Amino acid sequence: MEVFAELAAVGEYFAVDVGPSDAPPLAELYAGGRELDARIERVCAQLGTDERRVGASIWFQGLAARLWSPVVGAAALGLDVPAIDPATTRWDGGRLQLANPTTGGKPSDVLDHHLEPLVATIKHTTNISAKLLWGNAASALAGTVKVLLTARPNANTEPRDQLLQDERLAGAGHFGEPGAGFRRTTCCLFYRVPNGGLCGDCVLVDRPPR
Template sequence: MIPALAPLFIADFAHYRDVFVLDDDLRPGMPLRAFLTPETFDDVLTRFAAQYPASDRRGLASIWTQYYFIKLIPPVVAASLILDYRLPVQLDHLQLVLDENAMPVAFKLPGPGAHWASKPLDTFQRFNDLLEGHLRPFIDSVAELSRVSPKVLWSNAGNYFEWLLGVLTSALPHADLRHGHGLINALNLPDGTRNPLYQPVRYLKVDGQAELKRQRRICCVRYRVGGLEVCGNCPLAERPGRKRSASVRK
């Protein structure tokens, strides 16, 4: 564990304690660039698929990335927003640690990171390392290797980003989360191109229910995985013939 992050890893977040580690961690890791090659990616997806017989490759890849993003995004975003701490998460510098089922469990960093010398001026400066240094090259590579639409993969990432902001808002109501909300509510990036994390979920009024329904804008195609149906947050959930099931964490 990186000592500076200890204040984050309490209560429900204690399981993140050993997700971001340094080279002295004894678990074997592989450079992410090596993972994102056809032979290695296929091997990992094949091992992962053993849990889900008779599954479509695109569905498997999408579900695997959900496990990946739920490990990556919450500690990076929480460290930045709550502690003003910048983790070195550029894809080219990280190693990925997998368990016996080829599930992502940890990342080996090149160093512990540091507090921002001066606070970021805007949301894109704060999250550039995550967005452009990691998510974009990772998603581009996985989309090419698996033939999953990049929109599905960005939606998977955005789903956890938005979910985490809700958790932080509830747990720390006085925290300054403006840069976090700014990222998912910005229609465009600074260069004028569309923001791939723009509003990944929506909240709908359901007749007879006081609580708004949380719904993803884009389906994660988990129904292509053997034994799984659409999740409760899926935009396809209300269509005839679709059955709901529990999602991979929110």
């Protein structure tokens, strides 16, 4: 479909793959269980941490970014928005894989059909707060649009701004002075990874030492 070709032209992060995949559908991950545990454990191993909540946080933020990119990217560029169905969409760390590519979606679908159930599941299976996870979602959204604007400076930021007013994301961060970028009100825990440091939008950046 033309929309997917236009998104791929923006950059790798906005591209999706179309066709069958052996990976489990996202809906299976959102339900929790062995497959979700395996994904989190894999990230922990890659990061060199034994803190499951750290691996879960970083994995969640990576998926959120992949979900936002084609959906918000299309809306911001005035394109038909892809419909990302959890039952037929797969993700194994790279591009989203769509078995049945269609349009007719809307940016809020990412919140309602993807992140809402995933936040509930990860909160239940780890000791991560929902507030932290929604902060990750807001950070991923802001980062997605920042990348988009680099490639397409005239992209419309209204879809991002409307999403950030949703009660689940409201208060998760804010934009400072013009050009200052997004600053979140929580931390994704990356600083707990060996040699991880702080992300540029972290609430801990510039905080006086105690």
